[in-house]
Amino acid sequence: MGRIPRSYLINRLVTFVLTILIAATIIWIIPRLSPVDPAEIALGRMAAGAGSVANSEEILAQLRANMGIDQPLILQYFKYISGALVFDFGLSTAAFPTPVSTLILNALPWTMGLMILSLLITFFIGNLLGALMVWDRSPKLVKVAIPAAMVFTSIPPILSGLLLMWIFSAQLQWFPLTGAYSIFVEPGWTWDFVKSVLHHGFLPALSIVVVTFGFWALGMRGLMIGVQGEDYVKLAEAKGLRPRYILYRYMIRNAILPQITAFALKIGLLIAGQVLVERIFAYNGMGKLLYDAILNQDFPVIQGVSYVIILITALSVFLVDLLYPFIDPRIRHEAT
Amino acid sequence: MTQPNDMPLTRAEKRQARRFRQFDNPWLNPKLIWGAGLLLSIVLIGLLGRFVWDLDLVFTGSSPLKLPPIGFENLRGQSGVAAHPIGTDGGGRDMLAMIIVGAPNTLFVGLLASLIGMSIGIFLGFSAGFLGGRVDDTIRVGADVMITIPPLLILVVFQSAFGDVSLTMMALLIAGFVWQSPTRLIRAQVLSMKQSGYVQMAQLSGASTSHIMFREMMPNLVPYLFGSFIASVTTSIVTAVGLEVLGLGPQRIPTLGRTIYEAINAGALIQNLWWWWGIPTLLLGIIFIGLLLINLGLDEVSNPRLRKLS
Numbered sequence: 001m002g003r004i005p006r007s008y009l010i011n012r013l014v015t016f017v018l019t020i021l022i023a024a025t026i027i028w029i030i031p032r033l034s035p036v037d038p039a040e041i042a043l044g045r046m047a048a049g050a051g052s053v054a055n056s057e058e059i060l061a062q063l064r065a066n067m068g069i070d071q072p073l074i075l076q077y078f079k080y081i082s083g084a085l086v087f088d089f090g091l092s093t094a095a096f097p098t099p100v101s102t103l104i105l106n107a108l109p110w111t112m113g114l115m116i117l118s119l120l121i122t123f124f125i126g127n128l129l130g131a132l133m134v135w136d137r138s139p140k141l142v143k144v145a146i147p148a149a150m151v152f153t154s155i156p157p158i159l160s161g162l163l164l165m166w167i168f169s170a171q172l173q174w175f176p177l178t179g180a181y182s183i184f185v186e187p188g189w190t191w192d193f194v195k196s197v198l199h200h201g202f203l204p205a206l207s208i209v210v211v212t213f214g215f216w217a218l219g220m221r222g223l224m225i226g227v228q229g230e231d232y233v234k235l236a237e238a239k240g241l242r243p244r245y246i247l248y249r250y251m252i253r254n255a256i257l258p259q260i261t262a263f264a265l266k267i268g269l270l271i272a273g274q275v276l277v278e279r280i281f282a283y284n285g286m287g288k289l290l291y292d293a294i295l296n297q298d299f300p301v302i303q304g305v306s307y308v309i310i311l312i313t314a315l316s317v318f319l320v321d322l323l324y325p326f327i328d329p330r331i332r333h334e335a336t
Numbered sequence: 337m338t339q340p341n342d343m344p345l346t347r348a349e350k351r352q353a354r355r356f357r358q359f360d361n362p363w364l365n366p367k368l369i370w371g372a373g374l375l376l377s378i379v380l381i382g383l384l385g386r387f388v389w390d391l392d393l394v395f396t397g398s399s400p401l402k403l404p405p406i407g408f409e410n411l412r413g414q415s416g417v418a419a420h421p422i423g424t425d426g427g428g429r430d431m432l433a434m435i436i437v438g439a440p441n442t443l444f445v446g447l448l449a450s451l452i453g454m455s456i457g458i459f460l461g462f463s464a465g466f467l468g469g470r471v472d473d474t475i476r477v478g479a480d481v482m483i484t485i486p487p488l489l490i491l492v493v494f495q496s497a498f499g500d501v502s503l504t505m506m507a508l509l510i511a512g513f514v515w516q517s518p519t520r521l522i523r524a525q526v527l528s529m530k531q532s533g534y535v536q537m538a539q540l541s542g543a544s545t546s547h548i549m550f551r552e553m554m555p556n557l558v559p560y561l562f563g564s565f566i567a568s569v570t571t572s573i574v575t576a577v578g579l580e581v582l583g584l585g586p587q588r589i590p591t592l593g594r595t596i597y598e599a600i601n602a603g604a605l606i607q608n609l610w611w612w613w614g615i616p617t618l619l620l621g622i623i624f625i626g627l628l629l630i631n632l633g634l635d636e637v638s639n640p641r642l643r644k645l646s
Contacts, residue, residue, distance in 0.1 A: 014477070027490065033497070155625070158577070170605045177605070177606065272488040272489065272578060275488070280581070294496050299496070310486065310489055313486060
């Protein structure tokens, strides 16, 4: 790690670890403040299944012992934290006895796949459009159409998702209404399955892309205005370089760097937005898992999903912070 | 000889005069005015609607089920009636009454949460920037840590543990997650202002700390504060709507998000009951577009370089 001073590294690492620790602690404390007793919920579920439950006191005690909530709080806390570090959140109460980590592992690839795909598309489109808005040679249509289209970028993806779902799934029936793949296709690395996944993933991805590209375009516009007046751009023009070459190699390349840090700050909101998109499309990711867990009052799963998403967010911010000096050599981390 | 002032101005001249006045006053920014107008229209729907419409129609079963807006027909062949001009939902509630009650609720949560968040942010940002040292370190690390935690996920845990919450409670909870960016912004601005000539001048002339904070620095922060406030209103409403769409949030009070939640759960998309989810979606869209326009307008107010581009 040649270029990163150690103090900076330690600073970022401490922030990262604190974020995880604080988030995990809040998630742990909240249900303990609640008057709801998870053992009673589990008993209620049994009673609903069987009609009546004999020896309910004994069963409650046994359930509490199983869940570990009869132990002193401080012991519970350390057990939970050390479990969270290795992604052990106990067993799901609704899908008993599946471990929460198994449920999350099944959902995670879907969420990550959808997120990475839509992020890459938005980052590319958004930055290009933002740059074109400032470039003095871009067609007039671009300068009028993009600001108009950008009005829609303030809308959260769940609303665009609803609209797209209604138009393309319910009315035109071009795309399936819900799910991540067709129930008639066997999951596996076959062409049919991949086709089905792409077909199902298109609308959720589109609903995120439509409303987030403007965030990048707006940021890029501001940065490009700054770059536009720089001496090296003037020099490149004076040298008689082709305008397109100047745009890509001189202007965009320099302007795009702060966008990467903007990404780090935005990722939390992006993930939260995507969770909601997954919920309305009943996409097999973390969003659906979370929603089902809320319906079933399945606290271990709710805690696990929240924790993993916060971990992903914090980890991406941490990585962007670390990679940034390598991407932008102009940044020098001062030892503060 | 007549003065040119007495001549009626031509249209082009009037337009030019208007442009000059706009140039003089950056606050008369068209985006700002449009954005504020959109938000105001939502507020007016809520305020005036109370007087002209029977709000008892928000109760379940007070109206026929799934009636379409006037001029449309639903799948059962019923057409819209004047008693329910924009239709009714699957629970027999009048959509117009739902909106009159629900839209201001949504705005209320956003405004209250950000007002509290901003106040915390101003207090912490000034403290960090002014006091420095340990206080600054603590506040800075705290804000850095909290800014990466998505509020939605923590609030999901909270509300699923506690069940029903009130609107005010939800706003308070969200406020706990919108103070970080104002804090960081104000801290950075205060640090840079502390070095500026006029603040040092005030310090030398023996002005009190509160005088320097509120009379010397605060006025210069106003555009930033406004911008930050609008941004946190957007975040708050997005979070509130997110919670409501997950079926959390207030259970008995109509909000735009909860209406969408009920519509999705009842299969309104497949049954082509577009007004049920579409009207709240449209109103939320207007709120967010209004907020965005205000923010873009404020950007142009505080950064004159952006003005000539629009």
